[in-house]
Amino acid sequence: MEQLLVPMICKIDKVIQETPDVRTYRLKFKEEGLMEKFNWMPGQFVEFSLLGSGECTFCIASSVTRKGYFDCSIKRAGVVTADIHTLLDEGDEVGIRGPYGNWFPLDDIKGKNLLFVGGGIGLAPLRSLIQYCIDNRNDYKDFTILYGARTSADMCYKEEIKEWQENKSLKVILTIDRPEESWTSNVGVVPKILEEVVKPEIANTKVITCGPPIMIKYTIQSLLKLGFADKDIITTLEMKMQCGLGKCGRCNIGSTYVCKDGPVFTNEQLKKLPDEF
Numbered sequence: 399m400e401q402l403l404v405p406m407i408c409k410i411d412k413v414i415q416e417t418p419d420v421r422t423y424r425l426k427f428k429e430e431g432l433m434e435k436f437n438w439m440p441g442q443f444v445e446f447s448l449l450g451s452g453e454c455t456f457c458i459a460s461s462v463t464r465k466g467y468f469d470c471s472i473k474r475a476g477v478v479t480a481d482i483h484t485l486l487d488e489g490d491e492v493g494i495r496g497p498y499g500n501w502f503p504l505d506d507i508k509g510k511n512l513l514f515v516g517g518g519i520g521l522a523p524l525r526s527l528i529q530y531c532i533d534n535r536n537d538y539k540d541f542t543i544l545y546g547a548r549t550s551a552d553m554c555y556k557e558e559i560k561e562w563q564e565n566k567s568l569k570v571i572l573t574i575d576r577p578e579e580s581w582t583s584n585v586g587v588v589p590k591i592l593e594e595v596v597k598p599e600i601a602n603t604k605v606i607t608c609g610p611p612i613m614i615k616y617t618i619q620s621l622l623k624l625g626f627a628d629k630d631i632i633t634t635l636e637m638k639m640q641c642g643l644g645k646c647g648r649c650n651i652g653s654t655y656v657c658k659d660g661p662v663f664t665n666e667q668l669k670k671l672p673d674e675f
């Protein structure tokens with residue numbers, strides 16, 4: 399089911415305070431039977447509206463394989479997201495349009511080693527694919543997650559990360575930017591840890607990365623230095639959007655509409671976009 403223009407009403411089932419400025423909102427459609435019909439693919443996004451405040455774009459941060467709900471993890475960035483954090487709590491209602499956009503190339507990554515590289519709130523779109531791949535674990539070979547944040551407090555999904563660490567079929571590597579007294583894992587920015595600690599196998603590996611633009615830039619440079627091909631590096635963009643469906647011209651880079659042709663692109667595709675990107 400795809401709702402293009404009219405927001406559907408969702409009830410907030412649960413709110414999880416992930417970090418000081420990120421909250422996960424677990425959503426369920428109010429109308430009976432709608433939740434079962436709402437299907438999405440990992441990497442797609444919704445337009446999330448708060449009446450009297452505005453509408454914002456958020457990826458769906460959970461997998462369709464986890465039935466009965468979907469999650470949006472929202473970082474306080476400006477006017478609308480501040481209102482969402484301040485005004486919305488469990489039991490409240492919001493409007494949802496979508497799902498929109500393309501998705502991670504599930505056929506291409508099947509049978510491959512997977513390396514997820516996330517930074518900060520950038521783990522949100524990856525989490526949808528990570529959950530999907532964990533729920534279809536036999537379809538993939540080695541499964542590595544490298545996740546970094548500025549501080550340990552800024553790490554999203556702390557409880558779920560513990561589950562990933564306990565799962566013997568996953569390799570989870572965490573890092574923070576600067577040392578902290580009780581932190582026993584890696585210290586250093588994501589590209590450095592990628593090169594010095596992860597040292598990934600290149601053959602038959604697909605890398606899926608998302609994070610702050612500066613992290614993505616240097617992560618892609620490191621991946622290319624390590625020998626990855628552009629086609630094997632997949633990322634998801636966060637251009638400013640309005641309509642979400644290719645009509646308003648807010649998100650385009652040349653003739654490419656990030657909302658419709660993306661937000662998921664390989665580095666091979668990104669290299670073909672005009673210089674303005």
Ligand SMILES: Cc1cc2nc3c(=O)[nH]c(=O)nc-3n(C[C@H](O)[C@H](O)[C@H](O)COP(=O)(O)OP(=O)(O)OC[C@H]3O[C@@H](n4cnc5c(N)ncnc54)[C@H](O)[C@@H]3O)c2cc1C
Binds near residue numbers: 452457471479636
């Ligand atoms: C496909 C897609 C998926 C996204 N997924 C998520 C998500 O899962 N979680 C999440 O927290 N955010 C996500 N974002 C970013 C989110 O849409 C913006 O942070 C939000 O719209 C800001 O709204 P605001 O009114 O609070 O901020 P504003 O008051 O409009 O702006 C505040 C600051 O945020 C910047 N900003 C505004 N919109 C964006 C944007 N789209 N991308 C980057 N910076 C922006 C502005 O330049 C300004 O500096 C996503 C964006 C896109 C396009």
Ligand code: FES
Binds near residue numbers: 643658
């Ligand atoms: S957001 Fe309107 S065209 Fe992409």
